[in-house]
Amino acid sequence: MTVYAKGVVFEGVDFDNPNHWRLEEYVKRGGYAALKKILNEKITQDEIIAEMKTSALRGRGGAGFPTGLKWSFMPRNFPGQKYLVCNTDEGEPGTFKDLDIIVSNPHALIEGMIIGGYAMGITVGYNYIHGEVFEAYERFEEALEEARAAGFLGDNILGTDFCFQLHAHHGYGAYICGEETALLESLEGKKGQPRFKPPFPASYGLYGKPTTINNTETFASVPYIIREGGQKFLELGKPNNGGTKLFSVSGHVNRPGNYEIPLGTPFSELLEMCGGMRGGKKLKAVIPGGSSAPVLPADIMMQCTMDYDSIAKAGSMLGSGAVIVMDETVCMVSALERLSYFYHEESCGQCTPCREGTGWLYRIVHRIAHGEGRPEDLDLLASIGDNIAGRTICALGDAAVFPVRGMLKHFRSEFEYMIEHKTRQFAALS
Numbered sequence: 001m002t003v004y005a006k007g008v009v010f011e012g013v014d015f016d017n018p019n020h021w022r023l024e025e026y027v028k029r030g031g032y033a034a035l036k037k038i039l040n041e042k043i044t045q046d047e048i049i050a051e052m053k054t055s056a057l058r059g060r061g062g063a064g065f066p067t068g069l070k071w072s073f074m075p076r077n078f079p080g081q082k083y084l085v086c087n088t089d090e091g092e093p094g095t096f097k098d099l100d101i102i103v104s105n106p107h108a109l110i111e112g113m114i115i116g117g118y119a120m121g122i123t124v125g126y127n128y129i130h131g132e133v134f135e136a137y138e139r140f141e142e143a144l145e146e147a148r149a150a151g152f153l154g155d156n157i158l159g160t161d162f163c164f165q166l167h168a169h170h171g172y173g174a175y176i177c178g179e180e181t182a183l184l185e186s187l188e189g190k191k192g193q194p195r196f197k198p199p200f201p202a203s204y205g206l207y208g209k210p211t212t213i214n215n216t217e218t219f220a221s222v223p224y225i226i227r228e229g230g231q232k233f234l235e236l237g238k239p240n241n242g243g244t245k246l247f248s249v250s251g252h253v254n255r256p257g258n259y260e261i262p263l264g265t266p267f268s269e270l271l272e273m274c275g276g277m278r279g280g281k282k283l284k285a286v287i288p289g290g291s292s293a294p295v296l297p298a299d300i301m302m303q304c305t306m307d308y309d310s311i312a313k314a315g316s317m318l319g320s321g322a323v324i325v326m327d328e329t330v331c332m333v334s335a336l337e338r339l340s341y342f343y344h345e346e347s348c349g350q351c352t353p354c355r356e357g358t359g360w361l362y363r364i365v366h367r368i369a370h371g372e373g374r375p376e377d378l379d380l381l382a383s384i385g386d387n388i389a390g391r392t393i394c395a396l397g398d399a400a401v402f403p404v405r406g407m408l409k410h411f412r413s414e415f416e417y418m419i420e421h422k423t424r425q426f427a428a429l430s
């Protein structure tokens, strides 16, 4: 699925070689050198965390929280077991990069987690993998076996007294299980529902013990940072937006796929890399960071660079880096109907505003899309959204509201047209 890799996660991967994911190939392209470096040179935990902070790596799971800062929250001298958890749930529609990592370069993730374990004094880790993907899970298990057999993982790593056990966990397959505390509940064998925060996982995580959770791509970026230095990683991107990032591009482009490019790359360049718009059609809009990110119209998007700050300034979110491209033929009422249905289906039902509100949003958009909209519906959508966002235990409620707000802000006239004329301006999505 990776069609263009010019970044740290897929650095040097020869996708034409069927063994590109194996340990031997990973080592040939510099793999496990970072782990050897910290063990041979006895680099301290503080030094690693400082390097992570310098890199300005921001969590690739959606929120963009600085990874070095998160790692510094882990209580170093806690007397009991602590845990490191990787989030490979990847349920956000449009996102398909993490799966690509565990299939095509699993050792980058494994090495990143081992380094994370070392830096935070953690000896046990889990990788929670989305429940609907079987081959990727098996591939990751095979890579774990290779790492154990080579002495990179397990007891007394590379002859030192550092031990780190890493296990794969086949998850459930629900969107909510990607939310970090729902993931922990699911990992404990319970129903995947988010926990109240605080306490945050750093103090009360898996089995009630201090836990650090990061996204797959976040961990897979760590070996490069430790091998080459945080400053070099930072300079690949732009200030406050260090490094390269994977963008899963889908929709109306000629070459959809994963593109690993420097943060700060103009969107127009990314679009060009994707072979431009399919069928030579005009760009209408882009959802720049996964289905929960507010949509941006073409003229705004063409002015943006692909990084957290630029997209936030334009009124959306870089999120997980899933770029959904829509051409001039797309009916926005139809697009929002589909998005709203997803959040209605995936709400875990724990919080009333989300459980009831996501269904209400969907039913209103559905009736507009079927020519039964009422003039007051658009204000009603906005008001329901205001009563969901920020009033739930986790951010799924916000995720359901942001697409509605984005559509009403930029494409309100399409909704008004449909309510008034009882017919679409553009054909429904097939």
Ligand SMILES: Cc1cc2nc3c(=O)[nH]c(=O)nc-3n(C[C@H](O)[C@H](O)[C@H](O)COP(=O)(O)O)c2cc1C
Pocket: 058, 059, 060, 061, 062, 063, 064, 065, 070, 087, 088, 089, 090, 091, 092, 175, 176, 177, 178, 179, 180, 181, 213, 214, 215, 216, 218, 394, 395, 396, 399
């Ligand atoms: C409803 C919901 C779904 C989420 N799904 C994912 C997911 O599939 N993968 C992921 O890494 N983060 C997901 N997140 C974000 C995680 O809660 C968490 O912030 C992230 O795993 C932290 O890793 P990072 O700091 O490396 O980004 C989700 C959040 C919410 C609210």
